[in-house]
Amino acid sequence: MSNVFVMDHPLIQHKIGIIRRKETGSKEFREMISEIAMLMCYEATRDLKLSDIEIETPIAKMAAKELQGKKLAIVPILRAGLGMVEGMLTMVPAAKVGHIGLYRDPETLEPVEYYCKLPEDCAERDVFVVDPMLATGGSSVAAIRLLKERGVGKSRFMCIIAAPEGMGKMQREHPDVDIYIGALDSCLNEHGYIVPGLGDAGDRIFGTK
Numbered sequence: 591m592s593n594v595f596v597m598d599h600p601l602i603q604h605k606i607g608i609i610r611r612k613e614t615g616s617k618e619f620r621e622m623i624s625e626i627a628m629l630m631c632y633e634a635t636r637d638l639k640l641s642d643i644e645i646e647t648p649i650a651k652m653a654a655k656e657l658q659g660k661k662l663a664i665v666p667i668l669r670a671g672l673g674m675v676e677g678m679l680t681m682v683p684a685a686k687v688g689h690i691g692l693y694r695d696p697e698t699l700e701p702v703e704y705y706c707k708l709p710e711d712c713a714e715r716d717v718f719v720v721d722p723m724l725a726t727g728g729s730s731v732a733a734i735r736l737l738k739e740r741g742v743g744k745s746r747f748m749c750i751i752a753a754p755e756g757m758g759k760m761q762r763e764h765p766d767v768d769i770y771i772g773a774l775d776s777c778l779n780e781h782g783y784i785v786p787g788l789g790d791a792g793d794r795i796f797g798t799k
Contacts, residue, residue: 592761593768595634602629606750606773610788616797620673623722623795626750626772627677634718634748634770635682660716660744661685663709667692667721667733670792674720674748688712690719690736692729694782701732713741722791724752724771725784727759734764750791751775753784 597603608614609622641658644651662685666672675687691705709715719733730747737745747760750772760769775784783789793799 591765594757594761595768595770596774597630597633597770597772599629599633602626602633602772605629609750609794610786612789614794616794619794623673623750623791624677627674627720627748628680629677630748630750630770630772631678631681631718634746660714661711663688663712663715663717665690665708665712665717665719665733665737667719667729668705670723670795671719671721673722673791673795674750678718678720685718686712686715688717690733692732694726694729701729703732703736706736708737708740712737713743715742717742717745718748719745720748722750722795723784723787724749724756724760724769725778726753726782727756727763730756730760731763734760734767746770751784751787753778753787 605622605626609619638657639659640655642653643656645654662682664675664678664685665688666675668689668691686709688708692701692703695702717737721730724730734745746768748770752771752774755778757769775787777785779785
């Protein structure tokens with residue numbers, strides 16, 4: 591079974607409180623989403639491997655640390671996942687970025703693929719799939735499946751707010767994928783929205799509602 595990490599850092603929780611408020615406008619919402627993603631990336635990369643390298647400071651030579659092993663890729667699920675990319679790139683600027691386009695059918699609530707563009711060497715990278723919301727789990731499960739079909743072995747899923755239903759589906763369908771969550775909410779309503787949630791993340795990021 592995959593590991594689930596709920597980020598309880600005070601700064602993350604404070605900023606999640608801001609984006610939940612219905613009066614928070616698109617500009618502040620976008621900024622907070624990016625900042626939360628940056629903080630979550632910091633927490634989620636604690637297990638990256640380091641190696642020693644000899645460098646020279648203005649004073650003396652020394653053994654310093656640098657990242658080793660596989661390089662990273664960030665793959666947002668369009669469109670709301672785009673809001674998390676900039677914050678993550680602030681922490682790992684050398685990461686490559688792919689895109690997976692999935693939308694949720696309003697009747698069946700099932701995901702429909704409309705776009706997938708990944709780095710050529712994506713199969714050789716550790717991949718972070720990002721989406722602000724993990725609701726039914728349909729889109730995230732489908733996105734991870736697309737990556738596996740293209741040879742990606744190691745991936746992680748990162749979201750800001752999750753529902754138990756979506757988290758459970760991810761664990762059942764992809765028990766090898768660790769999940770990083772900013773907040774775990776109560777449930778889904780009859781329309782497939784997270785309760786209490788924050789509404790439609792894509793609409794609030796891009797000001798389309």
